[in-house]
Amino acid sequence: MNATTADPRLDGRPVKRIAFDAERIAARVRELGAEITRRYPDGELLVLGLLKGSFIFLGDLVRQVRRPLQVDFVVASSYGDARSSSGHVRLVYDPETTLEGKHILLVEDIIDSGRTLTRLMDVLSERRPRSLDICALLHKHVAEHLRYPVTLLGFDAPDEFLVGYGLDHAENFRHLPYIASLQ
Ligand code: IMP
Ligand code: MG
Secondary structure: OOHHHHOHHHOOOOEEEEEEOHHHHHHHHHHHHHHHHHHOOOOOEEEEEEEOOOHHHHHHHHOOOOOOOEEEEEEEEOOOOOOOOOOOOEEEOOOOOOOOOOEEEEEEEEEOOOHHHHHHHHHHHOOOOOEEEEEEEEEOOOOOOOOOOOOEEEEEOOOOOEEEOOEOEOOEOOOOOOEEEEO
């Protein structure tokens, strides 16, 4: 699609191609919401988003879930402004958030090396949740550091640098309603 060259949100920045358009994302998010509704017939459910990348996905996802739930966020960053992982993972979360006895669904935008998620899953599993699962919008399948299964997945992602629908490059492009690969 060449429509992106005319998109004022891009500030003239060339986008290689749209990997996932808004309609395709919305359809898949509806399916994931229904899957979550089915998967958790009882118990307390806490949907825990990894900031900042998951904020749009999580916002759309929870509105497709037809059961009670709570929402909270953690910050885990392994990327600065660089396009490749530094290997450093920093976690910031509210230690008062009760996880014990709850179903925890960790929502991530994209799995690349898997370092961020593995570190976070290690920390969360020590807090005695009733269950602990990963829901990721995108998975590049290059995650040599991921020691946990991805229970719910939106799409297999190309091994390209993607922006939009929450994903950024140097904090830009998170507000694109589609997911595009950057030149
Ligand atoms: P990991 O720890 O290497 O799996 O990195 C995961 C995090 O890196 C994601 O939550 C994103 O914030 C960021 N990331 C990885 N790949 C991309 C990409 O293609 N575009 C934008 N951010 C990415
Ligand atoms: Mg990022």
